Amino acid sequence: MREGLSVDSASPSYKGHRYPVEVISHCVWLYFRFPLSFREVEELMLGRGVVVSYETVRRWCAKFGQAYANGLRRRRPRPGDKWHLDEVFVKINGERKYLWRAVDQDGTVLDILVQNRRDTTAARRFFRRLLKRTGAVPRVVVTDKLHSYGAAHREVMPSVEHRSHKSLNNRAENSHQPTRQRERAMKGFRSAGGAQRFLAAFSGISPHFRPRRHLMTAHNYRAEMTVRFAIWDQVTGVVGRSAEA
Template sequence: MKTTPTTPSYKGFRFPPEIINHAVWLYFRFSLSFRDVEELLAQRGIVVTYETVRQWCLQFGQVCANELRRRRPKTGDTWHLDEVCLKINGKTHYLWRAVDQYGNVLDILVQSRRNKNAAKKFFRKLLKRLHHVPRVIITDKLKSYGAAKREILPGVEHRQHKGLNNRAENSHQPTRLREKKMRRFKSAKHAQRFLSAFGLIAGHFQPRRHCLSAEEYRAILQTRFQIWNEVTETKTAA
């Protein structure tokens, strides 16, 4: 099953796509607030309000993230799963995250529980999104994973060891940084909406630099900027 390509529509906006998508890129790529982006644009003579930047990110962030997901190569066959606690309006929620062995974010889901049913819901979301079954899943020792895996992925190898799951645990660090910058998420829906786009867009511009030479890194980054320009229908300067 293939997803239908989607492109953002800029009809009715008074600013050109180049400015809109630069603002979206700044917000999702770096640990910036809407007001920070407003100030960076003002330094270049572009006068917009932080509320305008917020609307741009709401309207175009997820569309661009979905297209980046569609264009990326097939993900790895080893899935690392982990959950981290989020405090939202004084209530405890859990951010479930899955990454492959290369650190690519496969999907996230914000839920109020971390029991067997919550794990099953996350497994189903992953399978629906990726359309393939992993060879191995690696988790910590939370029993909910094993119980859900026996029903949803009975033939898949399951390794439960906290030390093997650093890939997933490290992938939570950018989220913690943004959570602090945003002074916590306002609601579970807000967290789900933001992180669904953030993980894909930020990850797209963060290849595993420590594994690459300087020349390889620059070449990969140039390719990824080209993909971003195609996704956002942004024209590059001649």
């Protein structure tokens, strides 16, 4: 993994919280890493002798989830120069919405956006948001055959090569699978805003703990995960707090 291990000075503030940072960060990790409900996280923590209510876990995830995800993203290298874009429908409170996703050639999630439509306006908005959030311009953009991509591409990034072919876009399509798992576990999302907030944090945290294990030996996988947990402790502030104690 290419991230550095320097201590992140921008770790969140835990002022006013009576639980130690180790407990808070562990609960947030459990919720975003595994398909668990808040009540199930509460039960797992009780099994470890920590009494915390599911409502408290909910507040921690809402307050710290995005901050942790942002910290992890700051540790990543610049995105690759080949971006894969895809959109899938999600049912939110009984209504059809569309989840737009972009990943690079390494499978790193660049951004996600929940929108009402999958037309040119929506594609254009997603392209512009991608360029702004990544601060980079790709060499190639790969999409499926949705015509809206072509129109938005010509307007927003005409100098970038655009490849439109369904079979070339498996990387983006595969990236939707963890989201589908969580969607089923949560029995759907209740609002577009809630879905966007959850998925923005989820897409920053969950992939951090999902290296491409099938390409690694068991020894290399354990070494890689040790590094990733060390980065998590630094991003969440566990390392700094432990040093102060």
